[in-house]
Amino acid sequence: MAEKNAAQYSWFIERRNITLISLAVFFFLSLVTFVLCYEHHQHTKKRFLKEDRESAYLLSLILDGHFQKIIKTMESYAGRPLLIQAVKGKNVEKAKRHLMSLVKSDPDIDIVVIANRQGTLWTAYPDRPEVMGKNFAYREWYKGVSRNWKPYVSDATLRMVAEKDVAIQICVPFFDEKGRVIGILLNTQRLVELGSIIKQVPLDPGLSISVADRKGQMVYSSRYPFDKQITLYPFYSIIDKVKTEKNRSVTVEDTSIPGKKLYASFAHIAGMGWTILIGRDNRSILLSEMPYYILLSAVTFLLFLMIIFSLVYFRKRVMMQQAMDELLTDEALRASETRFRELFNNMSSGVAIYEAVDGGNDFIFRDFNRSAEQMDKIEKEELLGKRVTEVFPGVKDLGLFEVFQRVWTTGKTDFLPVAFYSDNRIAAWRENNVFKLPTGEIVAVYDDVTSSKQAEEALKISEERFKLASGATNDAVWDWNLLTNEIWWGDNFKRFFRYNDIEVKVTIDSWYNNIHPEDRDRVVSGIHAVIESGKQFWSDEYRFRRSDDSDAYIFDRGYVIRDDNGKAVRMIGAMADLTDRKQAEEKIRKLNAELEQRVLDRTAQLEAANKELEAFSYSVSHDLRAPLRGIDGFSHILLDEYKDVLDGRGKDYLSRIRAGSQHLGELIDDLLKLSRVSRAEIQYETVNLSSAAQTIAEEFKKMYPERHVEFAIADNLIGKGDPNLLRIALENLLNNAFKFTRNNAHGIIEFEMTTYEGKQAYCIRDNGVGFEMEFADKLFGAFQRLHTKSEFEGTGIGLATVQRIIHKHGGKIWAEGKVGKGAVFYFTL
Amino acid sequence: MEQKIILLVEDNPDDVTLTLHAFKKSNITNEVVVAQDGKEAIDYLFGTGKYAGKDVNLPVLILLDLNLPKINGIEVLQHIRADERTQLLPTVILTSSKEEQDLVNGYRFGANSYIRKPVDFNQFAEAILQLGLYWLVLNEAPPLKR
Numbered sequence: 001m002a003e004k005n006a007a008q009y010s011w012f013i014e015r016r017n018i019t020l021i022s023l024a025v026f027f028f029l030s031l032v033t034f035v036l037c038y039e040h041h042q043h044t045k046k047r048f049l050k051e052d053r054e055s056a057y058l059l060s061l062i063l064d065g066h067f068q069k070i071i072k073t074m075e076s077y078a079g080r081p082l083l084i085q086a087v088k089g090k091n092v093e094k095a096k097r098h099l100m101s102l103v104k105s106d107p108d109i110d111i112v113v114i115a116n117r118q119g120t121l122w123t124a125y126p127d128r129p130e131v132m133g134k135n136f137a138y139r140e141w142y143k144g145v146s147r148n149w150k151p152y153v154s155d156a157t158l159r160m161v162a163e164k165d166v167a168i169q170i171c172v173p174f175f176d177e178k179g180r181v182i183g184i185l186l187n188t189q190r191l192v193e194l195g196s197i198i199k200q201v202p203l204d205p206g207l208s209i210s211v212a213d214r215k216g217q218m219v220y221s222s223r224y225p226f227d228k229q230i231t232l233y234p235f236y237s238i239i240d241k242v243k244t245e246k247n248r249s250v251t252v253e254d255t256s257i258p259g260k261k262l263y264a265s266f267a268h269i270a271g272m273g274w275t276i277l278i279g280r281d282n283r284s285i286l287l288s289e290m291p292y293y294i295l296l297s298a299v300t301f302l303l304f305l306m307i308i309f310s311l312v313y314f315r316k317r318v319m320m321q322q323a324m325d326e327l328l329t330d331e332a333l334r335a336s337e338t339r340f341r342e343l344f345n346n347m348s349s350g351v352a353i354y355e356a357v358d359g360g361n362d363f364i365f366r367d368f369n370r371s372a373e374q375m376d377k378i379e380k381e382e383l384l385g386k387r388v389t390e391v392f393p394g395v396k397d398l399g400l401f402e403v404f405q406r407v408w409t410t411g412k413t414d415f416l417p418v419a420f421y422s423d424n425r426i427a428a429w430r431e432n433n434v435f436k437l438p439t440g441e442i443v444a445v446y447d448d449v450t451s452s453k454q455a456e457e458a459l460k461i462s463e464e465r466f467k468l469a470s471g472a473t474n475d476a477v478w479d480w481n482l483l484t485n486e487i488w489w490g491d492n493f494k495r496f497f498r499y500n501d502i503e504v505k506v507t508i509d510s511w512y513n514n515i516h517p518e519d520r521d522r523v524v525s526g527i528h529a530v531i532e533s534g535k536q537f538w539s540d541e542y543r544f545r546r547s548d549d550s551d552a553y554i555f556d557r558g559y560v561i562r563d564d565n566g567k568a569v570r571m572i573g574a575m576a577d578l579t580d581r582k583q584a585e586e587k588i589r590k591l592n593a594e595l596e597q598r599v600l601d602r603t604a605q606l607e608a609a610n611k612e613l614e615a616f617s618y619s620v621s622h623d624l625r626a627p628l629r630g631i632d633g634f635s636h637i638l639l640d641e642y643k644d645v646l647d648g649r650g651k652d653y654l655s656r657i658r659a660g661s662q663h664l665g666e667l668i669d670d671l672l673k674l675s676r677v678s679r680a681e682i683q684y685e686t687v688n689l690s691s692a693a694q695t696i697a698e699e700f701k702k703m704y705p706e707r708h709v710e711f712a713i714a715d716n717l718i719g720k721g722d723p724n725l726l727r728i729a730l731e732n733l734l735n736n737a738f739k740f741t742r743n744n745a746h747g748i749i750e751f752e753m754t755t756y757e758g759k760q761a762y763c764i765r766d767n768g769v770g771f772e773m774e775f776a777d778k779l780f781g782a783f784q785r786l787h788t789k790s791e792f793e794g795t796g797i798g799l800a801t802v803q804r805i806i807h808k809h810g811g812k813i814w815a816e817g818k819v820g821k822g823a824v825f826y827f828t829l
Numbered sequence: 830m831e832q833k834i835i836l837l838v839e840d841n842p843d844d845v846t847l848t849l850h851a852f853k854k855s856n857i858t859n860e861v862v863v864a865q866d867g868k869e870a871i872d873y874l875f876g877t878g879k880y881a882g883k884d885v886n887l888p889v890l891i892l893l894d895l896n897l898p899k900i901n902g903i904e905v906l907q908h909i910r911a912d913e914r915t916q917l918l919p920t921v922i923l924t925s926s927k928e929e930q931d932l933v934n935g936y937r938f939g940a941n942s943y944i945r946k947p948v949d950f951n952q953f954a955e956a957i958l959q960l961g962l963y964w965l966v967l968n969e970a971p972p973l974k975r
Contacts, residue, residue, distance in 0.1 A: 099927060618926070622895075622924070623896075624927055624949055625925040625946075626841050626843070627843070628844035628948045629843070629844065629847065629946060629947075629948050629953065630844070630847070630949070632948055632949060633843070633846075633847035633850070633953065634843070634847070636951065637847075637850060637950075658949075661948060662948055664948075664951050665947075665948030665949070669927075
């Protein structure tokens with residue numbers, strides 16, 4: 001809408017055009033004004049000229065009357081019988097008396113003369129003796145009156161007298177009683193009175209009145225004053241030609257003022273042949289029209305101004321409108337550009353715009369969208385302005401180049417079906433649509449169909465594989481068309497469910513209906529959930545009815561195939577017959593249940609045994625020790641209070657009894673300790689082994705102040721474990737070392753961290769008696785001893801306890817030694 | 830002056846003999862009343878059972894074995910500590926057991942000491958001597974209620 005307006009008025013807005021339009025309007029208005037004026041002028045002129053004609057006619061009547069009156073007067077004189085008598089008799093005196101009276105009747109009468117029939121003058125009043133007796137038959141007046149002897153008014157003549165003014169002769173014939181002409185009464189009349197008569201008629205300015213005689217000589221003129229000479233009316237010759245009643249007005253040129261027009265209107269005086277001429281100056285007409293012209297001009301000028309102002313105003317408005325339209329158009333254009341640029345860059349197809357060069361022998365890149373960049377792995381900036389054959393050397397082999405040329409030449413859209421393109425950068429399947437833009441550029445819209453092409457290939461291969469596999473596998477393969485709800489069953493289906501060919505139905509109902517009723521809802525809703533949710537894989541286990549109505553256990557897996565829109569179109573799957581496996585599983589399940597029960601039973605038994613063991617340990621600690629205490633106590637009492645009745649041997653035996661009972665007490669204590677260690681639950685804590693060892697060493701030193709043993713305990717040996725158990729272990733190990741260095745004058749016991757075969761281990765080293773390495777294994781067995789009791793006392797349970805503790809912590813313990821060279825115990829936690 | 834009675838709760842006659850011997854050797858001359866099981870100990874302390882109606886003095890020290898027929902030592906201890914009359918009596922557990930649980934229970938229910946009877950008589954006698962010296966001589970007994 002806006003654009004249309006702008007286009008419509010665009011020529012109009014140009015400043016130059018405004019001037020042109022103004023000029024055109026001006027000329028048009030001028031023309032109209034001129035025409036109007038001209039029309040008005042013509043009309044006015046016509047009116048004025050008509051008035052003039054009427055005036056001329058009126059004047060002619062007046063003048064005619066005037067002359068008729070004079071003629072009547074003269075006729076009355078000419079008819080006087082006395083005068084006729086005098087004329088007959090040529091009685092000058094008598095005639096003179098009459099003539100005198102006639103002259104006196106009119107001041108304009110200059111002279112009255114009587115001539116005879118032949119025109120010879122014989123009397124005059126006032127007297128004019130110089131002309132008496134002369135014949136004037138040659139004069140015009142004689143010719144006029146003698147033509148048919150009627151009264152006659154002559155043309156203008158110059159008087160011969162002193163004034164030399166214009167005069168006319170009025171002639172009336174004398175008739176005798178028989179009607180014969182006997183003389184002519186001649187009156188020379190001056191024209192002064194004529195002027196006063198004419199002046200009675202009012203004259204507009206610019207008007208002039210002239211009276212001309214038959215020859216056109218001016219008898220009177222308000223315009224051309226008499227100047228001692230008779231002159232012709234200037235345009236009489238023209239007037240003479242148009243003496244018809246109708247054209248009594250003619251336009252003639254006023255020669256006195258060149259270029260100015262003068263209109264002359266006229267009327268003939270009847271019977272005289274004279275003419276009344278009324279001249280009208282064109283200027284006077286124009287002057288009279290002046291107010292009209294001024295008014296008209298003013299109106300026209302105002303009109304012109306109005307038009308110009310309207311024009312300027314309208315232009316301004318259009319310009320504003322246009323400016324607004326331009327703004328809007330710019331905005332719209334930018335929005336449109338943005339829209340199409342976005343579209344261009346965000347469409348999935350690649351778009352390349354080319355310009356033909358070398359007369360269509362090559363094409364250079366003009367634009368390239370983002371999808372194209374991604375597809376062709378090239379930046380837009382890299383190829384703009386470059387030749388397509390340079391950027392895509394393989395374009396000619398592809399056949400696309402010919403399409404470009406064809407489209408460029410014919411302008412018809414063309415299509416290059418899926419084709420394989422490759423160069424050193426890309427190798428892909430392409431589908432091209434090529435068309436030509438109105439600008440002459442070529443556009444290629446193309447899609448990378450590599451993946452679908454590959455998918456197609458892959459599908460073909462997988463289809464083949466699928467068919468092959470369905471024959472090779474033990475599963476019952478199926479293929480369900482979700483659009484038609486038909487299902488295809490592999491051969492194994494018949495074998496699994498003991499169907500004949502005829503019984504294998506091809507609708508999906510054949511599957512639904514044979515699912516065990518208890519499983520059906522779950523299976524069907526499950527498979528539909530997968531199809532509708534957009535997932536790919538489905539699997540389920542269910543019972544499926546065989547032809548003999550027995551149930552087969554099925555493990556069914558399916559794979560949903562979707563179209564590009566994600567709509568499920570097909571489902572492929574395989575049924576595995578799990579019936580045998582199910583039965584085996586059932587067996588296993590039963591066995592497992594039995595096993596579980598057995599484990600529970602055993603655990604209960606074990607718990608009972610543990611309880612028993614605890615009770616046993618308790619009673620051992622109490623009940624085994626009590627008699628020992630008795631044995632020892634009473635032996636002591638015997639040795640103490642009955643020493644007098646016992647000989648040396650008896651005392652010795654009692655001493656042995658005591659020693660034995662005390663050893664047994666120790667054994668019991670150690671065994672109890674071992675069993676406690678075995679039963680104890682480990683409470684893991686961070687234990688400072690250095691300080692624990694230090695405390696133990698201090699105790700030993702206090703207990704055996706006579707011994708010289710050096711303890712070298714490394715600082716900050718930290719271990720993770722049960723503090724009580726670790727303390728027991730350390731106590732045993734250090735006790736061992738302390739015990740076996742008894743024979744050394746200077747015993748050294750070291751506790752430190754060391755590296756043993758690449759691993760960190762705690763180590764307790766002494767310089768005591770050592771042991772034979774071949775018995776190293778036996779060190780940690782309960783009741784195992786490598787020394788006799790007499791050499792070194794002990795129960796043989798200590799190291800077993802230590803090993804138990806270390807093992808309980810998940811660590812290892814081992815020993816190295818050499819007889820006489822000391823022993824080393826290593827352990828880890 | 831009233832005799833300061835020691836109540837020895839011990840079921841093993843050997844241990845009773847050895848204990849008495851140890852007392853004697855340590856010159857502890859206090860009257861020692863022996864209760865051979867927990868029931869008897871309770872009867873003596875509260876004048877019930879075979880001690881019903883008899884006018885007996887409460888002991889100044891109770892030596893209590895734990896492993897006793899009928900009513901075990903821990904139960905006896907609980908009775909002692911539950912009764913107003915006896916709850917303040919010094920009670921020393923004298924037992925063969927070194928089980929942690931026995932130690933914990935002994936102290937929990939209010940034993941004043943816990944002594945393990947060593948197998949070696951010399952050690953045993955030493956323990957009894959120390960015990961007697963401490964509880965009968967050094968220790969100031971709580972005021973007894975009549």
